[in-house]
Amino acid sequence: MIIKVQKFGAIKNAEIDLSKKLSVFCGPNGTGKTYLAYLIYALTSQYNRNIGNSLSTDKIKELFENNETNITIDSKVLLEYKSGIFRSVKDNLWNIFALSENKSEKYFKDTEIICLTTDIDFLETINKIEIDEPVKLFGFEFNLLKKSNSLDINIKLSDKIIKNSDFKNFVDLLLLSSIYSILSFYPITSSTIFPVERNSIYTFSDELSINNNERFELIKELSAGKKDINPIELFFKRTTRYPQPIRDGLRVAEDLENIQKNNSLFFDFAEEIENELLKGKVGITSEGNVEFASEKAPRIKLSFHQSSSIVKTLSSLVIYLKHLASYNDLLIIDEPELNLHPDNQVKLTRIFARLINKGLRLVISTHSDYIIREINNLIMFSNVDEKEDFSSIYNYNKGEYINLNDVSAYFFNYKNERAKQTEVTPIKIDKYGFEVETLDNTIDYLNEISNDLFFNLKYK
Secondary structure, eight states: OEEEEEEETTEEEEEEETTSSEEEEEOSTTSSHHHHHHHHHHHHOGGGOOOOOOOOHHHHHHHHHHSEEEEEOOHHHHHHHHHHHHHHHHHTHHHHTTOOHHHHHHHSTTOEEEEOSOHHHHHHHHHHOOEEEEEEETTEEEEEEEOTTOOEEEEEEOTTOOOOHHHHHHIIIIIHHHHHHHHHTTTOOEEEEEOTTHHHHHHSTTTTOOOTTHHHHHHHHHHTTOTTOOHHHHHTOOOOSSOHHHHHHHHHHHTHHHHTTOOOTTHHHHHHHIIIIISEEEEEOTTSOEEEEETTSTTOOEEGGGSOHHHHHHHHHHHHHHHTOOTTEEEEEEOTTTTOOHHHHHHHHHHHHHHHHHTOEEEEEOOOHHHHHHHHHHHHHHHOSOHHHHHHHHTOOTTOOOOGGGEEEEEEEESSTTOSSEEEEEOOOBTTBOOOHHHHHHHHHHHHHHHHHHHHHHHO
């Protein structure tokens, strides 16, 4: 799916292809990279599911009695649902960015958020896709099965599901809408974002606390049947104290005690980050607090705020990969290089490559020449014939390659000094990777200065 954004904050115009496994945002500070990352998150997040589509009574009964049921997707309803996501996100930009409605009207008055994929192409894609995978929705696990050239979907409950009142409310109000939402952006089933403020979320979660059970309280209020409540308004009614990525990060931080009970299919990647980058283990206490134990002193448990900067930076990623990650999740990371030595930036990039090859999708916004160079190396690695030779020489592991067709890169910059908004342009990618002109120019400039100073000191 290709989305088009116009007159959005610092951005004049942007077209982003969400079908790629890896998207890289590059460009100077203040050019709208974070804004666009927030918007993509809002479009694809579980926390922005529209409601209004419900399973029929007989399907709900069948699901509860037999642990599975079959439904047929209504193409007209699906198209309307997809359009509704774009409308609701546009209407709620004030909430997503924690602005007053008055300020939002000023900042986003002329903003356009458009899906460029035609309805015909979209439905054709949906009809062709095959789905046979576990899906986690608001903590509830399902398996969805869809065959090619069919709009029939089998829904099967996980054995872990407890059919309590919260689950019943979820099925009544959100299950069908969630399936429509998954199809609207497939293969993206949901998204998680790590903003640059991720260090502070675990450090100050108690001080920044919001109601962790807010959503289900809303669901319960809806299920009470009060006639004077507008469901859509109630669903989006939440504090605007923080931007949505911060709010959602706090929800995770406040629920770590329960989150740690589940292991994801990407658990081994988290362990690799602990072993190779952190040199220790990230744990969660019985009270739901994050702690860290260094491999050099495993018996000493440090609280999160006592831990080093690299632990603070990567703990959220470790916890996500251990307990929350699912196939076809979109993971958005703002400045993955934060607090990382260049050596660790390279290691993390290689892990990113294996993550996308295993089923995660990534959007990263970066200023790191090291990360971009390693991405380019991995693109070239995927095209060489002697992979085993390069693997042995440079310690590449199986799966540490990036197919150039799976990557998109975008450059954010002002067209000229007089321009008031940035242009977002696709960067050409070939078998050698891609270039970020501003980074290369800065490196060349510094090298030139160094050479001039060196020769002046050495020979004059």
